Amino acid sequence: MENNGEHTTHFGFKTVAEHEKKAKVGEVFHSVAQKYDVMNDVMSAGLHRVWKQFAVDTSGVKAGDKVLDIAGGSGDLSKLFAKKVGVNASHNPGEVILTDINASMLGVGRDRMLDAGLAIPAMQCNAEQLPFPDQTFDCVIVAFGLRNMTHKDVALKEMQRVLKTGGRLLVLEFSKVWQPLEKLYDLYSFKLLPMMGKWIAKDADSYQYLAESIRMHPDQETLKQMMLDAGFHRVDYYNLSAGVVALHKGYKTA
């Protein structure tokens, strides 16, 4: 988007300059980092754990594979993947790299990994400029992170670049809910969610942004097309919990 010669983008329902979005998203996650897990459990009634486990189950990764967790935040997925690829295995150990653009979130994730006895690399990096060579990973996953990225198309192309041929990208993200439930979902998102954010995380604005950013995120078919445009093949998706969340999977072919 362009406004008065300046490139703009969405920040929830607001329109902001592209260079401002990164900082604004950063503020949101700095603010919620310490209460992130508790809020996730409360907001989704624990379902986020089921969605994440499902993403790992359908990834098809095996012992010895290399996995990149983008916007990994508190490290829930890195922990599950570390177990699946066997990072601590003596024979054919796998590798998981936890990354996030936000230092506060990454700090929480790194500490949790260490507490769980998993010494996996944690790197602060921007998904639009991944510091890895081409054809490095068997699987790349981004869970609840793509909607916060300023240039989603650039980020998807970067993910495609670092994947090995035959590797796959998994995008777990909020999506378009089943139409009959839309009204109820709106009520929950715009009324209840900010209230819960205020009571638990003492930050209503961040959770208002969460609800707005979900509505501005592309729906299932649009995201599928974006992945195809980024060079992925055989892109399919699962609707989870009536479309509240969708898991997209795309392959890199030769």
Add this chain to the structure above:
Amino acid sequence: MIAPLVTRFLQHITQQNNWARPHLMPFAGQMITFDFVLMQAHLIILEDGSLAIAPDRTQADATVHIPPSLSLRLATGDAHAKSLIKVEGDLHLATEVSKVLQQMRWDIEEDISHVVGDIAAFKLGEVSKSMFAQAKKQSTDLADMVSEYWQEEKNILAKKTHVTQFNDAVDTLRHDVERFEKRIDKLTQSITPASTSSDEAPAAKPKKPRTRRSPPSQESA
């Protein structure tokens, strides 16, 4: 919510039956549908050789049709029932997945042992096995009783011996008809050359038709 739970279960079963992975890995990324008429199960083979629920709105590479009557026969271990399964699409994929699924076993005792310990899990396993065997026997007995009632009392179903007799009678009739047809053919062939020769040689003197001599009437005598 069903997809994550079923996939978790399938992953667990594949983990318990690790031998299955090399059989399924060559088909990674392919989808198969099991059509039970009342419900369908869409599965995808993952890159690690495990199974998961297939994504939404995807086309299956192979479809296995199993009607409810066949499902029951398969459940009771009827070997002939397997040959009646209908397959569409990639036959190799369908055969391999069906074979693997039939040989997979859920080691339920192993799972229970994590909660109640090995001995209790073994006992529970034994009890559930005998209960399952008992239930299977009861249902087979019930099915036998119902079929006998329908055969003997209600005459809804035909007895196997009657069907065999009927089939034999039909066979005999078919053979008789075939023999009869052959006779007619033979007779037709024996007549046809005569008419053909009369066409080819119109100048030939026609034979005097043989007439049966009628018995002398009493009046002329």
